[in-house]
Amino acid sequence: MEAKLEILNKLRQDLLLWQGFKPAEGEAAQCVGLGEIEAAFPAGVFPRKAIHEFICATPDQTAATDGFIAGLLSVLMADGTGCVWISTARRLFPASLAAFNVEADRIIFVDVRNEREVLWVMEEALRCEGLAAVVAEVDSLSLVESRRLQLAAEEQGIPAMIIRKDPKRLVAGVSTARWKISPLPSSAEPGMPGVGFPRWRVELLKVRSGNPGCWTLEWEADRFLQVPEQKVFVQMVQRKFG
Amino acid sequence: MQRRYISIWFRHLLADWQLIRRPELKEVPFVFAAPDHGRMMVTSVSQLAAEHDITPGMSAADAKAICPGLEVLDDKVGRAGKLLKGLGEYCIRYAPIVAIDEFSMDGLMLEVSGCAHLWGGEREYLKEIVSRLKSKGYTVRLAIADTPGAAWAVSRFGKVTPLVASDGHVETLQLLPPEALRLEETTLSKLRKLGFYQIRSFIGMPRSVLRRRFGEAFLLRLAQALGTEEEVLQPLRQPVPFRERLASLEPIKTKTGIEIAITRLLEVLCKRLQTEGVGLRSGLLTAYRIDGKIVQIAIGTSGASHSVGHLFKLFELKIDQIKPALGIELFELEALKVDSLEVPQEILWNSKAGLNNKSILQLIDRVSGKLGAAAVRRYIPEAHYWPERSAGKARSLTELRLMNWNMDKPRPTELLPRPEVIQVMALTPDHPPKFFIYKGEQHQVVKADGPERIEREWWLDAGEHRDYYRVEDASGRRYWLYRSGHYGANQSFQWFIHGFFA
Numbered sequence: 001m002e003a004k005l006e007i008l009n010k011l012r013q014d015l016l017l018w019q020g021f022k023p024a025e026g027e028a029a030q031c032v033g034l035g036e037i038e039a040a041f042p043a044g045v046f047p048r049k050a051i052h053e054f055i056c057a058t059p060d061q062t063a064a065t066d067g068f069i070a071g072l073l074s075v076l077m078a079d080g081t082g083c084v085w086i087s088t089a090r091r092l093f094p095a096s097l098a099a100f101n102v103e104a105d106r107i108i109f110v111d112v113r114n115e116r117e118v119l120w121v122m123e124e125a126l127r128c129e130g131l132a133a134v135v136a137e138v139d140s141l142s143l144v145e146s147r148r149l150q151l152a153a154e155e156q157g158i159p160a161m162i163i164r165k166d167p168k169r170l171v172a173g174v175s176t177a178r179w180k181i182s183p184l185p186s187s188a189e190p191g192m193p194g195v196g197f198p199r200w201r202v203e204l205l206k207v208r209s210g211n212p213g214c215w216t217l218e219w220e221a222d223r224f225l226q227v228p229e230q231k232v233f234v235q236m237v238q239r240k241f242g
Numbered sequence: 243m244q245r246r247y248i249s250i251w252f253r254h255l256l257a258d259w260q261l262i263r264r265p266e267l268k269e270v271p272f273v274f275a276a277p278d279h280g281r282m283m284v285t286s287v288s289q290l291a292a293e294h295d296i297t298p299g300m301s302a303a304d305a306k307a308i309c310p311g312l313e314v315l316d317d318k319v320g321r322a323g324k325l326l327k328g329l330g331e332y333c334i335r336y337a338p339i340v341a342i343d344e345f346s347m348d349g350l351m352l353e354v355s356g357c358a359h360l361w362g363g364e365r366e367y368l369k370e371i372v373s374r375l376k377s378k379g380y381t382v383r384l385a386i387a388d389t390p391g392a393a394w395a396v397s398r399f400g401k402v403t404p405l406v407a408s409d410g411h412v413e414t415l416q417l418l419p420p421e422a423l424r425l426e427e428t429t430l431s432k433l434r435k436l437g438f439y440q441i442r443s444f445i446g447m448p449r450s451v452l453r454r455r456f457g458e459a460f461l462l463r464l465a466q467a468l469g470t471e472e473e474v475l476q477p478l479r480q481p482v483p484f485r486e487r488l489a490s491l492e493p494i495k496t497k498t499g500i501e502i503a504i505t506r507l508l509e510v511l512c513k514r515l516q517t518e519g520v521g522l523r524s525g526l527l528t529a530y531r532i533d534g535k536i537v538q539i540a541i542g543t544s545g546a547s548h549s550v551g552h553l554f555k556l557f558e559l560k561i562d563q564i565k566p567a568l569g570i571e572l573f574e575l576e577a578l579k580v581d582s583l584e585v586p587q588e589i590l591w592n593s594k595a596g597l598n599n600k601s602i603l604q605l606i607d608r609v610s611g612k613l614g615a616a617a618v619r620r621y622i623p624e625a626h627y628w629p630e631r632s633a634g635k636a637r638s639l640t641e642l643r644l645m646n647w648n649m650d651k652p653r654p655t656e657l658l659p660r661p662e663v664i665q666v667m668a669l670t671p672d673h674p675p676k677f678f679i680y681k682g683e684q685h686q687v688v689k690a691d692g693p694e695r696i697e698r699e700w701w702l703d704a705g706e707h708r709d710y711y712r713v714e715d716a717s718g719r720r721y722w723l724y725r726s727g728h729y730g731a732n733q734s735f736q737w738f739i740h741g742f743f744a
Binding site for chain 1: 613618619622623648653654656657688689691712713716718720741742743744
């Protein structure tokens with residue numbers, strides 16, 4: 001039985017290699033604190049040399065995506081590195097990132113006029129060593145442009161995160177993972193008033209050489225926490241006096 | 243090295259300038275005149291007027307009597323100086339040190355030591371300058387000699403050749419009149435009275451005799467012409483310590499050519515910067531075009547740098563702004579601002595920590611070079627509770643935050659740049675909203691936190707305080723709402739939405 005399992009695992013590894021997925025070299029594969037979700041990725045490792053697309057249709061989804069990305073950044077930036085955040089109309093509030101364990105003063109914001117410039121800055125940033133991640137708010141991204149970004153991301157191994165606020169202009173790109181983060185009702189401790197920890201439905205719509213899926217995730221003070229489905233319960237209207 | 247100087251004499255500086263502006267005056271003799279003691283005195287004359295024996299210093303009325311068709315134009319004080327300055331700047335392409343001839347205000351002085359061979363010899367060099375200025379419309383006389391004084395003398399009074407051979411200036415001066423020494427009118431009349439019509443008749447006299455007769459100023463001028471006394475030119479442009487020039491054999495028109503020129507200049511400049519232990523903070527590339535126009539591009543860096551590759555990338559972003567037109571004949575690269583370089587300690591392992599990383603600094607330079615420095619921002623916490631002011635812009639990439647980010651109050655990840663008005667139903671006086679309408683959509687509030695009252699900073703601005711609530715609607719969307727002002731029947735208050743929580 002065990003021998004069979006070993007063969008099976010070996011075959012799975014080989015299959016990934018044939019599909020073009022290269023395992024992380026040199027430094028040990030680090031987890032990004034996503035818990036079970038990481039198992040959905042090829043070889044169970046969060047792909048770093050890759051483009052991650054986040055689809056947001058509404059402002060509240062964008063806010064949830066910001067929170068989710070900030071949660072990822074808290075792990076990626078834990079070693080003191082910086083990050084570049086590029087956008088044309090930025091609404092991200094730097095002071096809110098402290099709640100996600102991110103020091104906003106280590107993020108370089110680049111505010112540009114149009115999407116062409118976003119892509120240019122993004123490519124330059126991806127080719128720059130010493131960054132933890134590059135986040136960009138881009139609406140339209142063609143196949144060629146995404147291919148360029150993918151090549152740039154592979155160069156230094158910096159994850160490229162693209163927030164797309166306009167799902168209508170979605171075209172097939174070469175992104176490794178496509179996410180959709182939407183807010184879910186929070187749940188406070190029973191008997192406690194007020195709004196609880198931020199809770200999201202994390203949908204992995206597409207992942208290359210991996211298994212797409214859907215999870216419920218909560219940001220609990222300093223880490224992601226997966227919520228089993230049945231734990232979600234509706235609470236009565238409660239309020240807290242300030 | 244043997245010093246060489248060129249003196250350029252614009253024979254009819256103002257008249258030529260006027261002819262360029264008004265070609266219809268070509269056939270008409272004209273003079274410039276300025277009022278002096280209630281009379282109009284001729285200050286400068288055109289070539290045609292000079293042929294009628296009209297000289298500067300005459301009264302305009304006399305001149306008109308000599309030549310009835312004479313046109314008298316108004317002269318403005320300082321016009322000649324302004325013109326010479328412009329022409330001098332044009333002539334910087336021939337030599338780095340160009341000075342205005344302060345004595346007669348109708349010429350330029352160039353120090354051309356080591357420049358002439360670039361044009362293939364002194365004769366070609368002079369020819370080039372004459373023909374270039376002629377094509378612009380100026381009639382000039384030039385002379386090249388070992389001293390500025392000798393060059394000045396030969397350009398005005400020389401009859402043989404403008405090219406005074408090295409060490410030949412003493413001989414050449416012998417035959418020239420004493421006026422060639424740039425002397426005062428009183429000294430000149432004294433010399434004439436004594437019968438000195440050529441320099442050779444007094445050049446061999448003992449200095450003490452000459453001093454007694456004509457004074458110290460005369461001796462100085464003589465010594466300057468002979469080269470025994472140093473004459474310092476006041477350059478139009480003070481030489482900058484870090485400046486490199488690159489003259490091109492043929493006019494450069496292509497992007498590749500410009501790139502090569504920039505690389506060459508950077509290589510030399512960076513080597514100099516490196517030996518002096520400094521780095522460039524802001525640089526200026528000046529391209530002198532063949533049609534006389536000057537094109538400039540400037541770059542700036544966030545930290546001192548003398549890396550050719552990095553600086554070239556910054557220039558590369560702006561090469562498109564250089565319009566070569568007919569071609570560029572001279573490039574000049576100048577380090578306007580340099581800073582002492584902090585030499586980082588060599589490290590064995592590439593530690594990634596922090597933003598103060600060379601490659602990130604270079605990235606910022608490239609981005610701000612292309613998109614402007616305002617595009618790049620960084621925020622540090624500020625001691626303000628008012629949300630719009632709680633994150634302040636950092637002045638530099640290395641500025642440290644003075645305090646920690648405030649974590650004890652919830653803040654939305656997305657903050658609207660301007661709060662938007664919403665319709666709210668809420669219990670009085672300070673209950674959170676039960677229900678609100680934002681952009682036509684109705685939201686039933688299920689959970690809420692608050693209020694968190696944030697007072698206005700009265701020393702900065704005036705207005706109502708805000709009572710913030712964090713609310714969650716039935717579908718789990720979280721918002722940051724506030725009521726502006728106190729709740730009251732006789733008071734106006736309004737509800738706003740200010741952000742979205744994660």
